Amino acid sequence: MTADKDIAGMLAGDETEALARLHARLAEQAASEGVLDIAYRTHDTPVGRLLLAATEAGVLRVAYEREEHERVLANLADTVSPRILRAPGRLDRLATELDEYFTGKRTGFDVPLDLRLSKGFRREVLSHLADIGYGETASYAGIAAAAGSPRAVRAAGSACATNPIPVVLPCHRVVRSDGSLSGYVGGVEAKRKLLELEAA
Incomplete structure (x- = not known):
């Protein structure tokens, strides 16, 4: 019975990895074909999990959990573009800069910004x-x-x-x-x- 559970766990792990690879490939393809308008990911920080979203122009949105991430994404779909996909790669630089900021190694951010949400x-x-x-x-x-x-x-x-x-x-x-x-x-x-x- 334990062996069956171990095998099931390994298969589930393999399936999770396969899905992650597939998702990454789809995100890469969407970006290369110009159909990924907004990429997003979440990032854990000392002030909670932040939602990060960016267009090709730059960082569009950083949202706290209390803003309800699903609601923020729905609002971006309504106001900017419905072509939104979890594509962490576009936000790796921001995630790194946030980590550096929260560990005291950075005093300002160098990522490009997309300020279209403010007028x-x-x-x-x-x-x-x-x-x-x-x-x-x-x-x-x-x-x-x-x-x-x-x-x-x-x-x-x-x-x-x-x-x-x-x-x-x-x-x-x-x-x-x-x-x-x-x-x-x-x-x-x-x-x-x-x-x-x-x-x-």
Whole structure:
């Protein structure tokens, strides 16, 4: 009986490996034929499992588990393209950079970005987030001013709250004028962890 279970386990393992190889081959073929618009994968980090998604242009989305990964993928299918496939290879560079960031070996990200999910003033705010240095913070008022609209503090907060590429575009470095932490797409605890990591 035990031998039968061992054989069944080996067969199941072989089948899993075969399916993984088939999936990788299909993803590679889809990319080479230009029918893979959005590749995605998940990646475990100290702030939870992140969903990573990218187009050929660059990183499109980083999502926390609390955003519900399935819902995020469905939204990308509706707003960008339904041609989405789990194709980790396109996101290997981002995964490596995230690992380096979380182990303190990296202070900024070099991956190309696809910012099509943000428009107008929100996009302008996002373009200034990388100007906030590692280990530093800025106020919502400061980021609104940097984006050219000093009175648009609420809109700057909204832009940070809807940042489609958190961690990579460091909206966690934007805090209230008194230095206190406010809402964050990954939760206030994730924001605190990121700031503590950068302060270490």
